[in-house]
Amino acid sequence: MAEASIDTTPRRRALAIGGLLGAPVRSIFGFFGDHTLMFIQAFAWLFRRPFRPRLFLEQMEFVGVGSLPIIILVGFFSGAVSAQQTIRALEIFGQEHYVGATVGLSLALELAPVFTALMITARAGSGMATELGSMRITEQIDALTTFAVNPTQYLITPRVVASIIMMPIMTMVFNIIGLFGAYLYSIYLKQIDVGAFLYYFRYMTDPSDYLQGGVKAAVFGAALSLAACYQGFNVRGGAKEVGLATTRAVVAGSVAVLVLDYFLSDMLATFFPYRS
Amino acid sequence: MPSSTSPERRTDAPAGGNTGAPLDPIQIRVRGLNKTFGPQHVLRGLDLDIDRGKINIVIGGSGQGKSVLMKHLMGLLKPDSGQIFVDGEDIVPLNDRQLGKLRRKFGMVFQYAALFDSQNVVENIAFPLIERYHLSREEIMTRVRDLLKRLDLAHVGGIEQKFPAELSGGQRKRVGLARALIDRPQILLYDEPTTGLDPVATKNVDDMILQASRDFGVTSVVISHDMASTFRIADKISMLYDGKILVTGTPAELLRSQHAPLREFIDMAGLSRGDGGAPKPNQEPRQ
Numbered sequence: 015m016a017e018a019s020i021d022t023t024p025r026r027r028a029l030a031i032g033g034l035l036g037a038p039v040r041s042i043f044g045f046f047g048d049h050t051l052m053f054i055q056a057f058a059w060l061f062r063r064p065f066r067p068r069l070f071l072e073q074m075e076f077v078g079v080g081s082l083p084i085i086i087l088v089g090f091f092s093g094a095v096s097a098q099q100t101i102r103a104l105e106i107f108g109q110e111h112y113v114g115a116t117v118g119l120s121l122a123l124e125l126a127p128v129f130t131a132l133m134i135t136a137r138a139g140s141g142m143a144t145e146l147g148s149m150r151i152t153e154q155i156d157a158l159t160t161f162a163v164n165p166t167q168y169l170i171t172p173r174v175v176a177s178i179i180m181m182p183i184m185t186m187v188f189n190i191i192g193l194f195g196a197y198l199y200s201i202y203l204k205q206i207d208v209g210a211f212l213y214y215f216r217y218m219t220d221p222s223d224y225l226q227g228g229v230k231a232a233v234f235g236a237a238l239s240l241a242a243c244y245q246g247f248n249v250r251g252g253a254k255e256v257g258l259a260t261t262r263a264v265v266a267g268s269v270a271v272l273v274l275d276y277f278l279s280d281m282l283a284t285f286f287p288y289r290s
Numbered sequence: 291m292p293s294s295t296s297p298e299r300r301t302d303a304p305a306g307g308n309t310g311a312p313l314d315p316i317q318i319r320v321r322g323l324n325k326t327f328g329p330q331h332v333l334r335g336l337d338l339d340i341d342r343g344k345i346n347i348v349i350g351g352s353g354q355g356k357s358v359l360m361k362h363l364m365g366l367l368k369p370d371s372g373q374i375f376v377d378g379e380d381i382v383p384l385n386d387r388q389l390g391k392l393r394r395k396f397g398m399v400f401q402y403a404a405l406f407d408s409q410n411v412v413e414n415i416a417f418p419l420i421e422r423y424h425l426s427r428e429e430i431m432t433r434v435r436d437l438l439k440r441l442d443l444a445h446v447g448g449i450e451q452k453f454p455a456e457l458s459g460g461q462r463k464r465v466g467l468a469r470a471l472i473d474r475p476q477i478l479l480y481d482e483p484t485t486g487l488d489p490v491a492t493k494n495v496d497d498m499i500l501q502a503s504r505d506f507g508v509t510s511v512v513i514s515h516d517m518a519s520t521f522r523i524a525d526k527i528s529m530l531y532d533g534k535i536l537v538t539g540t541p542a543e544l545l546r547s548q549h550a551p552l553r554e555f556i557d558m559a560g561l562s563r564g565d566g567g568a569p570k571p572n573q574e575p576r577q
Contacts, residue, residue: 148407152402152404153400153404154404154405154406154407156366156400156404157398157400157404159366160364160366160393160397161417161418161421162390162394163421
C-alpha cells in the first residue's frame, strides 16, 4: 500500500501538472494547427478546377485597390514624420544629409511592409472576417456546400492568394509615397540638399532591401488573411459573434504581423547579409 | 401508389438516374440512423421513408434533430451508423466527389433563403448552372426568366438586378426556391420554411411549396414545427421524437393518433379531430 502511494504520488503530481498545462497547450497547438491546416487546404484547392479567376480579381481589387487611399495617406505622413525624427537625430552630428538613405532603408525593410500589413489588416482583414461571419450565420456557406461548391476553394483560397499577391504591391506603393513625403519634408521644410538626399539614398539602398520587404509583405499577407478567414469562417451564433470574430481577426492579424516581423527580419538577414 | 405528379416530368433532369424501369415509390430510405455530437445522442436508430413526388413533412420539437436529419439526407453530415438510400444507392460510404454528384439531385430551400448578399437575383438563381455547366448567357437567362415567371416574381419591377437586401421576406424565399429549382432537382428540402412569418406570408410559402410540388414534380421534404401549415400541405407526416420517428402517416391518420407527444403537439396547435375551425387536412390527392 505504502509502496503504491510512493509510486503513484509523483505520477499523480505529474498528471495534475500535465492536466493543468494540457488545456492551454492543446489550445495553442490547436490554434496554430487549425491555421496551418486551413492554409494547406486553401493552397491545395488553388490547383483544382474550377479556377474562377473572377473571384481572385475581385479580392485583389478589394485588398489592393480598395486599400490604396489609406495606404497613400498613411504612407505619405509616415515618410514625412520619419524624415522629421531622423533629421532631428542626425542634426546632433551634423549628418542630416543622410536622411534620404535612412528613411529609404527603414521604409524598405520595416516601415512599409509592417504599416501596410497593419492597414490592410484593419481594412481588408476586418472586412473578410465580417463578410465570412455573416455568410456563416445566414447559412450562405451551407448553401455553397449544397451546390457541391467547396467553401474553402470558393471563399478562402481567393482571399489568401489575393492578399499574398497584393501585399508586396501595396508595400511598394507605400515605399514610393513614403519616400515622396520624406523628400518634400526634407527639401522644402528643412532645406536639405536635393543632391545629397538622392545620392545617399541611392548609395545606401539596394534592390535586395526592397526584395526583403516584399518577402515580408507576402508572408504578412498570408498571415493576416488566414487570421481573418479563420475567425470569420468559424463563427457560431449571431451578430454579436460576428463582431467579436472581427475584433479577434484584427488583433490576431496585427499580433501575427508584428511577431512574424521579428523572426522574418532575423531569417532574412541570413539570406541577405548586410553590405559593408 | 397514387401519385399527384407524373414521373415523366422529371425526364429532363440532368441528375436523373432513371432509365425507364418502374420508379420505386420510396425515393429515400433511412435505416437505423445514429448520430451523436459529443455526449448528445441526437438520432437513435432512426428509420424513415420519403415518398417520391409527395410532400413529406418531418415535424418535431426544437432540438429533436430535424435539421441534423435533413443534413444527413443530403450527405452534409456522416452518421455514426446506419444507411441512407437515395434512389436505391447507399450514400453513407460515398466520398466528397461522389456526394457532389449526388447533391445535383437535391435542391435546398433554407429557413431565411441564404441568398448570396454580394450577388443580384439573376446571379443567385443562376449560381448552380454557372458552377455546374458551361451554358451560354442566353440559355441561362432564358431559364432564369422562365422560373421568375413561373414563381410569380417576373412582375416585380427590376427584380433581376435587385440584391437580396432589397427584397421582401416572401420574395427572398421565392428567389431561394428558384435557385433550388433551376437545375431541375428531383428532391427539394425545405428547412423550416414558415418560421417567423406572419399568417399571410405563411400561406404564401405553403402555396409556393404546393406549386413547386405540382408544377415541377419534385419530391418535397419539409422540416417544420408549424402544425397548421403542415396539415394544410402534407401528403405524409412523420414525427421525430427522442431521436426516432415516433409515428408516420397521412394528416388524417395523424389526427386520429393517440401518441402522447403527437397529441400534445396537435392540441397545442389548436388542431383536433373534427375541429371545424382548424385548417382542413389535405386528404385528397392534389392535381
